[in-house]
Amino acid sequence: MAQNTRTAPAGTPTKVTQNHNRGGIGASTLRPDGTLKVTGEFAYSSDMWHEDMLWGHTLRSTVAHAEIGNIDISEALATPGVHAVLTYDDLPAETKNYGLEIQDTPVLAHGRVRHHGEPVALIAADHPETARRAAAKIKIDYRELPVVTDEASALAPDAPLLHPGRTDHHAGHVPHPNVLHRQPIIRGNVEEARKRADVIVEGEYVFGMQDQAFLGPESGLAVPGEDGGVDLYVATQWLHSDLRQIAPVLGLPEEKVRMTLSGVGGAFGGREDISMQIHACLLALRTNKPVKMVYNRFESFFGHVHRHPAKLRYEHGATKDGKLTHMKCRIVLDGGAYASASPAVVGNASSLSVGPYVVDNVDIEAIALYTNNPPCGAMRGFGAVQACFAYEAQMDRLAAKLGMDPVEFRRLNAMEQGTVMPTGQVVDSPAPVAELLRRVKARPLPPERQWEVAGGDADVRALPGGLSNTTHGEGVVRGVGYAVGIKNVGFSEGFDDYSTARVLLEVISGEPVAMVHTAMAEVGQGGVTVLAQIARTELGVDQVTIHPADTRVGSAGSTSASRQTYVTGGAVKNSCELVREKVLELGRRKFGSYHPAWATAELLLEDGKVVTDGGEVLAHLVDVLEDETVEIEAEWRHRPTEALDLVTGQGFGHVQYTFAAHRAVVEVDTELGLVKVIELACAQDVGKQLNPLSVVGQIQGGTTQGLGVAVMEEIIVDPKTAKVRNPSFTDYLIPTILDTPTIPVDVLELADPNAPYGLRGVGEAPTLSSTPAVLAAIRNATGLELNKTPVRPEHLTGTL
Incomplete structure (x- = not known):
């Protein structure tokens, strides 16, 4: 077995010639797990089973901020069928906290709880109901403390400090200990530019807390190993990040914590943070039995982070001919009780707060707060969503004040290749x-008054309120709105963003086959098809197997930031190129320079092309490999980024930008306050469609999530107690098929010269602009300002 490892930087995309019938790059290959999922046969992490397993359960705090007095677990331990009850004092290692960037999150609460639903104790029992009943018998003495719920209470002179004595690397540059991170961006001279403005528009905007609402709640199975380690099968977004956080808390070296990805029912950022992983491992190691943990939907609302709610204050100026003069904004993100990904979200919100426009003079400040609200972190769009909602509303207000068409006003100020971002970075694609x-x-536009049918009756399904039959068209008006957004791709601000791929090429039963092994988490985004497409294209083979993702191969980074096709796809491409070089070497060694097998191997390398005559390639590969196996593992890195200056915000912060625009068409019942979105048309540049079917699916999915936060989705937190009021899908609403409009998609392919195949990340950009487009359309229909998400009936009828 030949092995080789090298690190390769990003390179110029190579021309690829492929046979689309083979399922290579550019083909709409179907998901191998698609049929299993739609028929209910797919095995998700919650379906795992071990014959002698126990069930784990988490006891969570019933209050948001309190000192913890005595914890009495005696009755729970005495419950028949209970094998273990663990509290903070039972943690086996010196390390008792974890976190993505800042290790401020306790495995189990110690001293005090900081948010509603914080884990306090763990129970393992032989039946899940037994574990729940035992948890109810644990007595905890809570001495409640004042809660911090917003900026005013967080920064008040007598504000409780959520993390007193914090020493993380952000602590030295924030104005108050309850400010987790602050990022200013200063460019040009706003005060001077303001003098040149003929119109100035100010606005305050409120963005609600959104839940990822993934299909499968948190779940996993921990199995103790004979070597004292543990095998964890789990649904996650980032295996190696989990490993880095889990091992120290267990007191084990990383090689003794073996992680394998199990079936993931969606993620959208909610699985970037640890949930049940450490808890299941602790219980398995304590009981020496496999332990399965599965959250119900109620617990899932407390078991993962959410999208940051935000308050945004913007000022824009423009000349009478429509050119933007300046922008000033302040963005306050509520990070909740623990850091999670808040620092990175602040960086995105600040650096993308101008939007896809040319503005030479900016004064930007973005902060994230520590509060007693639920922890917030990664969610699709990651800071750029909140900013887009505000700056797009501002564009409409400016256009109206200038008497200009809102689309033409945006086009007049639109950025292009060569534009300098507020951070000083030049957009070079x-x-x-x-x-x-x-x-x-x-x-x-879709036809108007679609509810009208022959005979004068109404098709109520086409009306706001739908099948509830609340109206037959009285008081229903149409509105049209537009929005466009900018999103970064990949990890930013100097993060060492890379991925690893192991590619094996061998001959089985006379046919060359490839196996691709990465730690990429397939969470529904389609990497399971794309990685195989890349291998088919680069190696010229038909049969490609995707090895289950685990930590027995190098890190692939997180399935987030629209990065996996770019970075892990780049790693697979790089490893395949190294395999081709090895095949060439074998051909030379075996047959000399005149054997057709050697010539074919060299042809595979020529200009990075794959010949279209797949049969010839396959035959010669068999001839070259015979009993040989070529296996190579290699890393791939995109071009480096750099941290933003903490005073000016200048720096090459992002590796790539991606763009999407939406037009929303809505119909609003102004008497009842009901909204029906008729159409959400999207145009997006994806650089290169590796799988066109998957690209359209990602755009439509992201668009629908943006629709949800526009008109229905919000986690409600009581401002007095910081308790979550709606932790269920009964009270937290998400779009169903009846709410989802027609979503036509127009895909552009303008290659990024710095990316593999010229591709751009796809999944997040449509989530940005769909929300403000829907709000713009509702404003157009009603004439109301509507500066808060989601829009509720009372906002439209004036009853609030």
């Missing part, structure tokens, strides 16, 4: 913002 806007505007 296509930025077709004006073209995306042109395309969505040019699309024909």
